[in-house]
Each structure stands twice: as C-alpha cells, then as structure tokens.
Amino acid sequence: MSFRLYVLFSFLVLFQTVGFTQNSLTGKVTDSLNKPLANANILAEPKDSLQQIKFAITDDKGRYRLDLKSIPYTVTANYLGFAKKSFDIQLDRDKTQNIILKESAEGLEEVVLDMPMVVKKDTILYNVNQLTTGEERKLKDILKKLPGMEVDKNGGITVNGKKVTHMLVENKKFFGGGTKLAVDNIPADAVKQVVVLDNYNEIAMLKDFQESEDMAINIKLEDDKKDFVFGDIEAGLGNDEFYNAHSNLFYYSPKTTLNAIGNLNNVRERVFTYDQYFRFQEGMNSIFDKGTTTFEDSYDDFSDFLEKEDVIESDRRFGAINFTQEVNNKLNITGYGIFSKTKESTLVESTNEYNLFTEDRSIATATNNELAMGSISAVYIPNYTDQWHFKSQFKSADDSYTNTINSRVDTVSNAFLNDRFGEQTFFNQTVEWHRKLSREHSFSGVVDYTYDKLTPRTLWQTNDDILAGLIPIMDEPSIRINQFKQTEKNQIKSIFKHYWVLNRNNHIYSTIGNVNLNQTFFTDDAQELDDGTQNNFGEAGFNNDFQFRLNDAFAGVFYKFRTGIFTFDQGAFIHYYSWNPNQENTSVKDRVVVLPNITAKAEMTRSKSLQFNYELKSSFSDASQFASRFYLQSYNSVFSGNTTLENTLRHDLNLRFTKSRGYRGFGIYASANYSKQIEGIVNNVNYEGINQVVTPFLVDNSSETWGLSGNVSKKISQINFRTGLRYTNTTFLQFVNDIPFENRNQNTSYTLSAKTLYDDFPVIEIGWRQSFGNFTLSDNTTNFVTTEPFINFDYDFLSGFIVSADFTSYTYQNQTLDQRNSYEIANASLLYQKESSAWSFKVEAQNVFDVQFKNQNTFTSYIISDSRTFILPRILLFSIGYNL
Template identity: 85%
Template sequence: MKICFNLLVCFALFSFNNSYTQNSLKGTVKDSVNQPLANVNILAEPKDSLQQIKFAITDDKGRYRLSLKSIPYTVTANYLGYAKQNFEINLKEDQVKDIVLKQSTEDLEEVVLDMPMVVKKDTITYNVNQLTSGEERKLKDILKKLPGVEVDRNGGITVNGKKVTHMLVENKKFFGGGTKLAVDNIPADAVKQVEVLDNYNEIAMLKDFQESEDMAMNIKLEEDKKDFVFGDIEAGLGNDEFYNAQSNLFYYSPKTTFNVIGNLNNVRNRVFTYDQFFSFQEGMNSIFDKGSTSFGDSYEDFSDFLEKEDVVESDRKFGAVNFTQEVNNKLNISGYGIFSKTKESTLVESTNEYNTFSEDRSIATATNNQLTMGSFNAIFTPNYKDQWHFKSQFKSADDQYSNTISSEVDTVSNLFLNDRFGEQTFFNQTVEWHRKESRTHSFSGVVDYTYDKLTPRTLWQTNDDILAGLIPIVDEPSISINQFKQTEKNQVKSILKHYWVLDRNNHIYSTIGNVNLNQTFFTEDTQELNDGSINNFGEAGFNNDFHFRLNDAFAGMFYKFRTGIFTFDQGVFVHYYRWNPDQEATSVRDKFVVLPNLTAKAEITRSKTLQLNYELKSSFSDASQFANRFYLQSYNNIFSGNTGLENTLKHDLNLRFTKSKGYRGFGIYATANYSKQVDGIVDNVNYEGINQVVTPLFIDNASETWGVGGRVSKKVSQINLQTGLRYTNTTYLQFVNAIEVENQNSNTSYNFSAKTLYNDFPILEVGWRQNFGNFTLGNNTTNFVTTQPFVNLDYDFLSGFILSADFTSYTYQNKTLDQRNSYEIANASLLYQKESSAWSFKIEAQNVFDVQFKNQNSFSSFIISDSRTFILPRIVLFSIGYNL
C-alpha cells in the first residue's frame, strides 16, 4: 500500500504540464503625488478564457509582483477611491512596470466586487470567485485558499495568526458563533464573499470604546442562494459495515434564516465533541470580561467522557437546527438546538515513569454519551439610544463510561473494572442593556445567572488490593466500591460600565460590579459487601458535605488614549473578596486585591503592528479544592482539599508582532510571553507504590513560564514557503512525600513547508515538523523527539475529477530509555462531479496503510508516560452525493 500511495503522489507530480514559460511582471503603484499605495489589487486577466486570472496585492511600499505566462493579458490596477488603470501586456521576458493611480469621484461601490481582496481598517473582504477554482466542496476548502487564512483539523480558523472567535453568515451568528460546524458543512458554491472583522464587537455602538481581542468571520452568500433552500446530501458505504451519511439544508432571506445539519457515521468523524459542549456558551458580551476574576468549574470528572480522536470502535449520531427571525424593526430573535449521541471504544497501552519506579498499564474503555443543548436569544431596540439583549441557554448530558485497567509494577499485577455514570444540567440567563446617552457618554449593564449541576457516579471492582492501607476496606474475594459525587453551582453577576469620550483620542472607562457564587460539593464513598451490607468510609475521614460561598465586589477605572501610531489602554481593578469555606466551622475570610492591566499597541503601518498586553490575573478554585475530607479520584488516587486556599495571582505578559506584505507574499507573526504565579496552588503528593494521596497547598512563586514563537511565510514565484518555531519553558513546584521538588518542562518545536500555488496544476504541499521535549520530575529527566514529515495533495484534473491525499510519517524516540517507534498515516479520496450536475461520486480510503496504533508521550505533575493508542483499521468508502 505504501508503494501505491507513493505512485499516487508521483502521478500528480508528473502531471504538471507547463506548456508556457513563466515571466515576472513587477513594479510600484503610486498616487499622483508620488506616494506609494498599499493594498492595491493588481489583476491580470488572460485573453484566452481557458487560462487562469493572476492576482497580486501591493505591500506597504506599493510594490507588486506577478508571474505570467507568455500569452496576452489585460492588467488592471484597482484601489478604492482611485480610477482604475488598464494596460495590455504579453511578456516574453521579465519586465518592470510602474503604475500611477489618480483619485476618482465615481461611486466606490461599483468597483468593490472587481477586487479579489479589499483591506480597509479592521476589515478584510475576500471575493471568493476570483480566489478559487470552483472545485471546492465545503467552506473549509475555500478558506484554505485565501491569503493569510488557515484552518486546522479541528475546524479552528486563524487569520494572519489570530484566532477567529465568532462565525457569522449574512451578519447572523451561525449556531452560536462556533467555527467547526460552519467550515465542515456550508457548501462552497453558496459562498460569495468572506469578510474578516478584527476588533469585533456585536454591539456596534461600543466598537470604538474598548479594544477587543475577538475576531469574526462573516460569510456572504451568492444571490441565487437567498430566498431559496440549498444544501447537500451524501451517503457512503464501505468495507466491514463502515458507513457515513450527512445532510445539510440552509435557507436565508433578509428576515428569516433556517439551517439543519445531520450526520450518522461509524468512521470517527467528529461533528460535535464533548469539549465543544462545555465551551459552547452564549453568556455575556466580551466587553464585561476585562479585569474579572476566574472561578473554577468542576469538570474534571467528565474528562473520561471526552470523545477521543483515536478509537477502535465508533458510532456517532448528530443533529442540529438553527434559526433567526426579524419580527419587526425593533425585535430580532434567534436560537439553535443541538443533539449528539456517541458510542466509542478505545485501547491504550502505556509505560508510566513515576519518580522512583515504572508501571506498565493497559486501559480498555467504552463510552456512551448523549448531549443536548439549546439556546434562545432576543435583541430588542426600542429606540435609537437603547438596545436590550436577552440570552438563554440550556445544556444537558447523560453519559456512561466503563473501562478495564490492567496495572503491573515489577512482578505485581492488578486488574480493576471501573464504571462511571455522569449527568449534567446547565442553565444560563443573561440580560444586557446598552445605551448611547450622548456623543460623549454611553452605558452598558448586565445581569447574568448560571446554574450548573454535575452528578457523576462511579463503581470500582477488583479482586486485588486497592489503595491498601489508605481506605478502610473489608477484605473479601471481590471488592466493590461505590462513589456518589455532586457539585452544584449558583452564580449571579451584575456589572455596570460607563464610557466617557473626552475627545477623539482620550477615553475614560469605569466599571462597578459584583459576583455572588454559591457552590455545594457532596461525596460519599462506600464498599458494597458480598452479603449486601454497606461499609461506609465516613468514619475514616471520607465523605464531604461542603458549602462554599464567595462574594466578589469590584470597581475599575481605565484611561485610553492615542498619540501618533500608539494606543494605550491602562487601568486598575480593585476586588474585595469575602468567602466562607463552610465545613467543620471554618470562619469567614476576606481580602482586598488590586489588579493592574495595560494594553499598548503600535500601528507602525497598516500591515505592521506591535502589541503589548500585561495583566495581573486572579482566580479561585472550585469547591472540590476546598473540601478537606477524602474522596476517591481513581483506582490509585485519593484526594483531600484544603480550606486554607486563597485566590491565586499570576502576572501575565504577552508581546505580539505582526507584519504582512501583499497577496500570498511575505508575512511574519511573532510572540513572546511570560507568566509567573506569585500566589499559587501546587500538589502535595504522597506515594505508596502506585497509590497516591494528593492535597493542594497554597504557596508563593508556584510556577513560572516563558516562551517565544513565530511563523514566517514567503511566496517565491508560485511556491509558498512557511516556517515556524516555538520554545516554551515551565518551572513549577511540587511536594512529593513532604519534600519540595522543582519540576521543569521545556519544549521546542519547529516546522517548515512548501506549497505550490499554480492554478493549472496540482496543489502539492511538502513539509516537516519536529518536536523536542525535555521533562524533569525531581531527579529524573526524560528526553523525547517526535518527527513528522508530511505531504498533502489536491489535484483537479480532466473534467470534474478531484484527487485529494495526505500522508504523515511519525517517528517517536525516547532518548532516555533508548526507545524508537514509527508509523505512517495516509488518507486519499477521488471525487467526480460533472459540471452543472447535482450528483457526485466519491471513493475514499482512511488509514491507507492499515496502521494498528499510534505512539505518543504525555507529561503531568506526577508521571511521564509513553503510550500506544490503537486506532480503526483501513476503511474504504464509496459515497454518492446530491447538491440541492
């Protein structure tokens, strides 16, 4: 199979049929007073309609470069506010051609759609039909071809190195604004334009008041997709009863939108994941986040239910519906509902290095998760000054998890069976008010209520000793331990903000607010004896019935001003914390905390920026960290909280530099970060063999992290070159058997790639990634090296055929133990869709080389782990699709 795959790539390479030589046309675009113009669109339209349009954008010095064939072209220079310039050219050799543009009084809207890409302040607009070939299937295929846009394997989007946080379609949120559902499901032929909106704020009147780290992407549809139902349906069958079926239906009109997405598969396609379920939250507008205290959530018990990327069995069902409706000119409503049901099995074999010994472990798991969530939002604008937002969200989870754990230390073997059942109920209600009182004064207020209840139940079964000497076990041939745990949270936030515009370059913002948090934490650990009676562990220091109450009253004042190329936004928040860890008559505690905050931004040019962010962050752990009676965390771990904990304080400093030049030209994105936890929480771990008793401690200077990274891209002729580097070093304290230990984790990674950009030939990307890890736990140091060369191919050939393939070779080496493992993962597909036909046919292969498992390593506070994760076998699917 490896030979076949290599031949496939070679076929694509030798398919290059460059019948024309390529010559360079370059020059400078200036205005009538000889000033260079940045971001001017240069189009070269061939006289032969079968040839591809060429396109470039000038950099900040007005320079452009085009690689053209030896055929006639009409070259057009387009820039908002200036008259177009046209000239004919047929290059026989490299040529320099400078262009002068004159200001125009014509309607600017008439020229916008002639430009493939328009950059204006915080907005980039891509006209898709001039940047793509028309062979794209989904939105993600389009985005991968847009300058400066990247899409990762999990559906995340970055533009010029910055993450997109809100997804819109026709200016309306798409399923709450998450990106994954959009990139995987919106048909490519429905997309007319892609807008990227930096410094995004959904409250338009507040956009200029407070700097935002949010970035939105707005998808504008083709005119023939409006007031019309469109979408696609696809179904596929394969070997060994594998299948995949999906459907997407969309309807958009000026006042109404309606979207439906469905998927059924057993080939591990991840449509919606558990971690998305936890993070999918409407809540307050981000303008209220600045200076806030972070409060921990008790989701640790639900980590077992997270969908895994690598499984040995999978069965996933997903359905979602989304709507918006303009009721009248004062009221807009929207909402969505999502349902997901997942069954999957995993198998992981690992070698775990503790401080003084090693363990061989095998874990076979099976999960059955059912997730439901819904949201309803309303925006009410009673007059030109006021705007009200009402947001309601509900989430529910019903999960089952079971695993079999085989553990061997030296010659001692143990077998454990673990069954866990989890339920979650979440509700959030937010009411926001925004008022533009006058040109100089505006107000924003919010009341936010959250209810969150988690109820995991766990059963451990074994015939071996479990936590010998640490829990009051009655010795029987078969041991069954039950745990009931419940965490319930009620939280109310109230915040009022005032914006005072002194003048265009000077603003003052003030904030007052209050957060009231009430959490309960209950655990009960018992042993069910063979005669049916119950051995309760309460008298041995187990079983929590804990109430945690906290009130955070705060006020903040910020001053923002602009001078020249610089913008400064600095201020301070003062918090008064009063909390009561109510267990065994613990007294009420209180304290004042001052949290400074600074943002400094230099806009050196329109394409070159430098930004510094500093913040002193405060956070409180959830109630489980305060509850000081024991409870079981796993078959080899007992945890006890600490009522003496306080809020942690961490200095967080980040420096970011961005520079981009021209269309698929040069771009550099560099970051440096430093953080230090001056008041922090560390683990105090006591070992007895593989068994652990863990208690959190509150100490000074708990951890320190610093790192640098960057990415550079450069277009050379029709080849796009990219390289990236990242180094991170973390030092943190830990107490092991009452001895203070300093642990360190340093990680260095780099990558480089080359990608062809020829419109007439296959898009071939060849690259290399390598990662070096150095993990030190106490006196033990372990070094890892992971190497990943990769190849990606997209090839449109003949009439209607699309070939796609990807190949990655993984080589993993543990230098300390002199271990080395390698494997190759490849996937390929061939699609045929006749032009103007609604039908499509596809054959695809996953895990072409039939790899059985993947090697990887992980690092935690206690363990360095080398593992083998088993995966699905080779899958070959034949699919038929229909576009509506």
C-alpha cells in the first residue's frame, strides 16, 4: 500500500471517530463566596464499571469541561480543604452545571487520595490509578497518559513544555537522576503516584533563595511493591540471528533500595545515551553554576566511541546497579555502577562542499567500546541547621576504533585506513556544606576536584599521498603515520555563598569563589618506516608538550525582589583571570571581566507565566586550542593552536511564555532566543588542494544567532491537535586562506499532528513534519527540504492484546543539486498478556520495509555535508516475558 493510501485510510478512521455521540458538561466551581477555585478536580465515574472514568481540572477562573457519553455518570468535585460534592447526570445534550463547595475540616491527606490530580504552587500530584486503564506496561506508558506530559523516543520527559532533569523513586535518585532508564524499565503496575516538582533543588532549605530551572519527577510506589522484589525478564529471538534480552529487578524498603538492569542485544537498542554519559560528569549542585566560567573540553576523540543510533552491525551488553541505604536518621548513602560493552559498525557516504571544492567520501567504521562508571554519595544531616553532601565519581573507558576512508575530489581518489585506540580515566570528588544559621542568614560552600586523562593512539595508513607539503613524508610504497596524544586535567573549584533574607520580598545573595585549572597537552606524530625506524615530525613544527595553567578568582552580588506578580533577580560577577600558556616562554596574562545577569518573571496565573533572562557568559578553551605546534587532526587536516587566545564573551537573551492547558484544553509554549558572540574564536583554514591547515584566533563579533520556537496544543472533542514551529538564523565568520567570509545557516521546521483520545478505540496519531535548510558557505549556497508524514497507532483490544505501530515516510531533497530521495520506516508489535498472568508474548518487526539507509544534511564552520547513513535490515523478533 502506498503512503497516500495510508494517509487516506488513517484520516478516514480519525475523522470517523468524531461521529461518536458525546455531549459536553461545562460550568464553574466556586466557594460559598462565589470565588472561583482553580485546579479543582472534576471526576465523572460511569455507572457501568466497564466504561472509562472522565476527568477534568478547573482553570484559573474555576471553569471546567467534561465530554461525556450518553450514559449515567456520578460527577464529583474535589478541592483541597473543601468538602467534596457529587451528583448524578446523564447527558442527551450539552449542559452547564455550576458547583459550589464548602470548606471542610477533613484532613488534607485524605482529600488528596480521592483526587486524580492535585496542583499546588510548584507541585503537581497525579494519582495514577484514576488516570490510566491498567493495561500500561512501563512507566513511559503511564506518563504519556497524564495531562500535560510528553515522553519522546529517547526517554526525555517534558511537563507543560518544560524538560524534566531529575528522576526520583520514593524520594531517592534513580541511577543518578536520568529519565531514560526509569521510563523504559520501571513496571507500570508498581506506580501509585507521579509527583512533578518544579523549581527543584536537592537542598530543600535553599529552594526559596535561588530560582532553579530544574524539574524533577518523583515516583511513589504501590504499597505491595515495598519490602518486596519486583521486576520483569524478557528474551527474544529473530531472523538472521537477531536477539534481544532484558531484565530488571527492584527492591524498596523504608531504609534500603536496590535496582538492577541488564540488557543484551544486537538490534541496536540504545540503553545508554549521550545525555546520560555527559550528565554523569555533573558534580556540584546547580546552585553553584550561576555566573561561573565555562571551561571547554575538546574530548571529541572519546565521543566517537559512544553508541550510535544508526548502525549496520551491533552487539551491545549493558549492566547497571543502583542502591541507597539509610544508615541512621542522620546519614544516607547512595551509589550506582554502570558497565557497557559495545561492538558496532557504521557506514556513511557523503558529498561534502568545502569553500573551494567538493568531495565525495565514504567512511566505514568499526568500534569496540568498554565503559565502566560509578558514583557513590552520602548525605549527612547532623542537626536541623546543617547538611553535608559528599559525592565521588569515577569513569574508565578502553576503546578501539577503525575506519576506512575513501575520498574523491575531481578525478583524484585517495584511500585511508585509520586505527585508533583510546583510554580515559575520570575522577571527581565533591564536598558541599549548607547551613541555615537563622531565618535571615544561610550559607553554602563547596570544594570540587576533577581529574580527567585521555590518551588516544592513532595510526593512519595509505598508499596515496597524505597531507602532501604539510608533513615531511618519506616516500615509501605504504605510508604509516603514528600519533600519540595525551590530555590530562586537574581542576579545583571552591565556592562560598551567603543568602541574606531582608524580608519576604527582598533578598541579597553574595558569592566568592576560585577555580584553579592545570592542563597538559602532549602530541607526538611520526612516520613508521619499512626498516622499523621512525621519521619524527618534530623538526617540522610538530609535537606538543604543553602545559596550560589558569586561575579564576571571582565574586558576585545579586538582589532579588518581588512586587505583585513580578519577580526580579539581578546582579553581576567580577572575574579576575590569570593564565600562562606555558609553551615557548609565553608570559603570564591576566584580565578582569564583569558578567551581568538579569532574570525577570511575571506569573499572571498559576498556569500562565512570562520570563526574561539575560546573561553575559565567559568561556575558556582547553589546552589543545592554545598549543601552538602542529598535530594531525584527520587524514586531510593538521591543526595548530594559538597561545594568544583569551576568554570568549557572549550575550545570551531568552524570552519564554508558558500557558498550560485549562478549561478549553489549550496550551502554549513559546520562546525567543538571541545570542551574540562579541569576542569569539574562529578558525582560519588554509587550503593546499584537499588538505587543510586549521588555526584558531580571537575576533570581535564572530557569530550571531537568533531563533523562535513554540508549540500549541488544543483539545477539540476527543482529538488533541498539536502544532510546533522552530526557526534559527545563524551568521558567523570564517577565514579561508586569511580571507574573511560570512557564513549563514537558516533552518525552519514545523510539525502538525492530531491524536484521538476516545474510549474503547485505538489511539491514532497522524502528523506531518517538514524542515527547510538554507546553508551559505563562502559563495556556495545549498538548500535542503525534508518532509516526514507519520502515523502512530496503539490499540488495547479483546482481553490482553496490545498492538502498536509507527510509520514515517521521509522525502529528502537537495534543491541546489536537484537530488531527491525517499524512504519509509515502519515498526510494529503485537503483545499478549492474559489478565492476572505473569507471562507475556510479543511479536515485533523493526524496519518493516527493509530500508537500507537514511538521508540527512549537516553544517559545520567549513563543510556542508549531504550524507547517507546505512542502517540495519528488517528484523523480526518473537519475545517471551515474565513479571516477577
């Protein structure tokens, strides 16, 4: 069946459902003085127990709306501190029913348990059993059904447009707080409540002092899952020796928790993502981040070894364990360990447009990655006024990486073999102290130490010319170049903060701190000759033995005040930088920088807010950017740093508007961003044919970016309509052969979708995504258009059957070269689990149409790339699962 027939069929099904007989019950909920009650719960329970419960929550004006079938319901209104009120109703037409609630002396906790959803200032509580059907399998299936929540394919969660940054289970972090492991593994039948905590801060006593962009979800478990081991095991086999095995076990008691997750697969299932990897390196509490300088690490060597989404071969093994132990009422210890072993192969073919020429290139890659990482932390609370936090993290990686590169420019072809072996060792120790001295004065302090060492070894082999004229190659039939590179970092941060509460609406915060960074960068490039000797490139300006020292002493003062619906937080940090790029007798440099920071927020209602942020940000590059001697960067590129570099400065502005769903089922999230690099680092690329010499240097007004993004959702009858828009426009300088060029990147994308929410009917989502790219590099302009209609289908039918499917048709067009490619990706599964049975059976198909590759385009400072990434073939799996 063609995609057009798919769309036609799906739209017929979707709009046929609109004909289902339903009527609307609307009205207002007020107290006895006619004051509207916002966020009151309205529950419509059908007399027929086989029918689904309906639920609504009032908006800021106390209005509600329920779309009901023409069957008898009992409607109940609930509000904290008020006696609930119920009445029976059966609608044969739209009707208005206002509800008046009276104050009650009933305990609040008892009221909360009766309400499907409770909204307070920074907290939303969902009682899961009143908002789900009981057919959900994992936590992600529950979250997708909760009002205002979205879960993406990578396990990321947003609530009313805001990203969730911390995941807790029974008030304890789940594997460091990442969301993916939780949504993919926690069984749905173990979840009793989901609590959303906005403006989240691990240090409860500091929550009101400093605004936080963090949001947490806390999972409360069913009582019968406590003091008891639960989890599930699943194993599947398929065609062409494909397999997938997964297990997880959980144990929760008041003082001890234990979580274990294991996975073996060769179907490219990603258990551990980039986000989780980089999140692991977060040590200090986020309250210490404001106003600090960013120290960038160019550890791109190691990122090549992380799991890829699109591969042609894959073998992944993953294991993780997480525990917490309450030693006594003053000391709590938690920790986790993760082990990953990955073997995979990728194949990418691309057409790369450089400033002066076009290259056709294919890269076949094989990686073998072993990664072990762990964390152990302790929270010690000796009394009511003090808290101590200790956190230790370690990471070790041992990796090998081989790729074969075939490059063709005009009529010249070259082939290169690249072998790389990498080892990384990482350790971080953080000690935090927090004290609430009095109602007016509180203090926080931290000392943070980081050690990071990376030692990649690379071998380039070719029978063709490599970097001719740039490296002193001795002519031999086969050229072999060895590179040893080592980057080692020692960094100590110490920060002290004072919070002074003048009164309820006026606060003054002050900070002093120091960062000391010592980084070494060593490279050795040499040709391995046939007679066993080496042709070292040191005399040709290669080989770095470089030490970079930097000290950042800083202080800041901020004044925060509230007036009416407005909150203002403004102040500035002053930094004194002193650094010594210790190579070739360079002298010590210093600089004083003032970094202002302003936040203004207007909360019109609990569900509607407008926030403005401005910050001047400063950052330093790592040692590799300062080291002035050459080193090999790739088969066609050598790099030389610049000891005259300084810190960069960037203006960042953001305006954000949020309105969550209310009476009319309408929600909107919109954001406008502007960024200007007033002092930035750009690369000067000198070409000699295909070969490049890249050198960074500091220039004024190096780049400028502005963008708009937003999404709007609207519920009409039992169909949820969504639309999203994103636009970015970036201009930046680049120097080619010492001549400046202004490059531009414009990208526009939008999404339209409609999703059915009817009872006893499939959940069908139909959508359309399209993106337009316009890239200008020097005098070359390239235009891309990607179009993606999609359909998602979920249906619970008969007794215990669940069918799921997703389909996306991709049309990719390079308008400049008049190239067009189309492909269709589809996946489907059928699950059967008899009610009250622990066993489940599943048949699934991945890449149903056996697509060979995906098309995409990328844009860097000096390359526009149009690429094809090859993927795994069609996979059919039969799985058996067992719930403990």
